[in-house]
Amino acid sequence: MAGLQDYLETSIEGLAALKAHDLSGAVDRAVDIIVAALGAGKPMLVCGNGGSAADAQHIAGELVGRFLRERKAYNVIALGTDTAVVTAWSNDYSYESLFARQVEAHGSQGAVLLAISTSGNSKNVLAAAEMARQLGMTVIALTGEGGGKLMPLADVLLDVPSRFTPVIQQGHLCLYHYLCGAIEDRLAGAA
Ligand SMILES: O=C(CO)[C@@H](O)[C@H](O)[C@H](O)[C@H](O)COP(=O)(O)O
Numbered sequence: 001m002a003g004l005q006d007y008l009e010t011s012i013e014g015l016a017a018l019k020a021h022d023l024s025g026a027v028d029r030a031v032d033i034i035v036a037a038l039g040a041g042k043p044m045l046v047c048g049n050g051g052s053a054a055d056a057q058h059i060a061g062e063l064v065g066r067f068l069r070e071r072k073a074y075n076v077i078a079l080g081t082d083t084a085v086v087t088a089w090s091n092d093y094s095y096e097s098l099f100a101r102q103v104e105a106h107g108s109q110g111a112v113l114l115a116i117s118t119s120g121n122s123k124n125v126l127a128a129a130e131m132a133r134q135l136g137m138t139v140i141a142l143t144g145e146g147g148g149k150l151m152p153l154a155d156v157l158l159d160v161p162s163r164f165t166p167v168i169q170q171g172h173l174c175l176y177h178y179l180c181g182a183i184e185d186r187l188a189g190a191a
Pocket residue numbers: 049050051052116117118119120121122125165166169
């Protein structure tokens with residue numbers, strides 16, 4: 001790892017590339033979809049592995065609790081957080097099918113899956129997206145450049161134009177903080 005200043009420079013370049021990529025239209029579509037689902041009482045399920053599992057929990061924390069506004073709770077669930085479910089299903093069947101099983105449990109037509117994968121190729125995330133589509137849910141994907149195998153399974157692709165996992169995750173953080181603010185503004189009636 002080079003010095004901190006170099007890492008910050010790499011990070012700034014990553015965010016500059018994301019800005020130039022201009023996902024405004026795709027983000028607006030994602031906000032419309034999520035607002036329609038949450039406004040109708042349908043859940044948004046969020047999944048990912050490793051840092052993206054932490055991101056899924058971060059997003060649920062913002063939307064079940066609060067981001068910047070006092071308002072009612074929204075129906076947002078981070079998958080992979082229930083130790084008994086995770087260990088039972090992964091031990092008895094497969095880790096690959098865990099998120100799909102949780103989507104089957106909590107999803108339904110009109111609900112949303114927010115699938116997070118920097119590679120776009122994690123098998124359990126792909127299986128979750130396939131299950132969501134089978135159930136008539138909308139799939140929004142947060143990925144790295146191009147979206148990998150998740151791209152064709154996504155109704156809305158939010159891809160950070162990088163192949164460096166930490167920089168992609170830093171781009172995801174900006175995208176989902178923006179999404180949380182826009183969702184809260186719309187559902188709380190301010191914008
Ligand atoms: O946070 C990091 C790397 O920055 C890692 O924990 C990373 O999330 C894990 O290796 C994941 O398993 C990567 O999966 P994915 O993003 O390719 O779906």
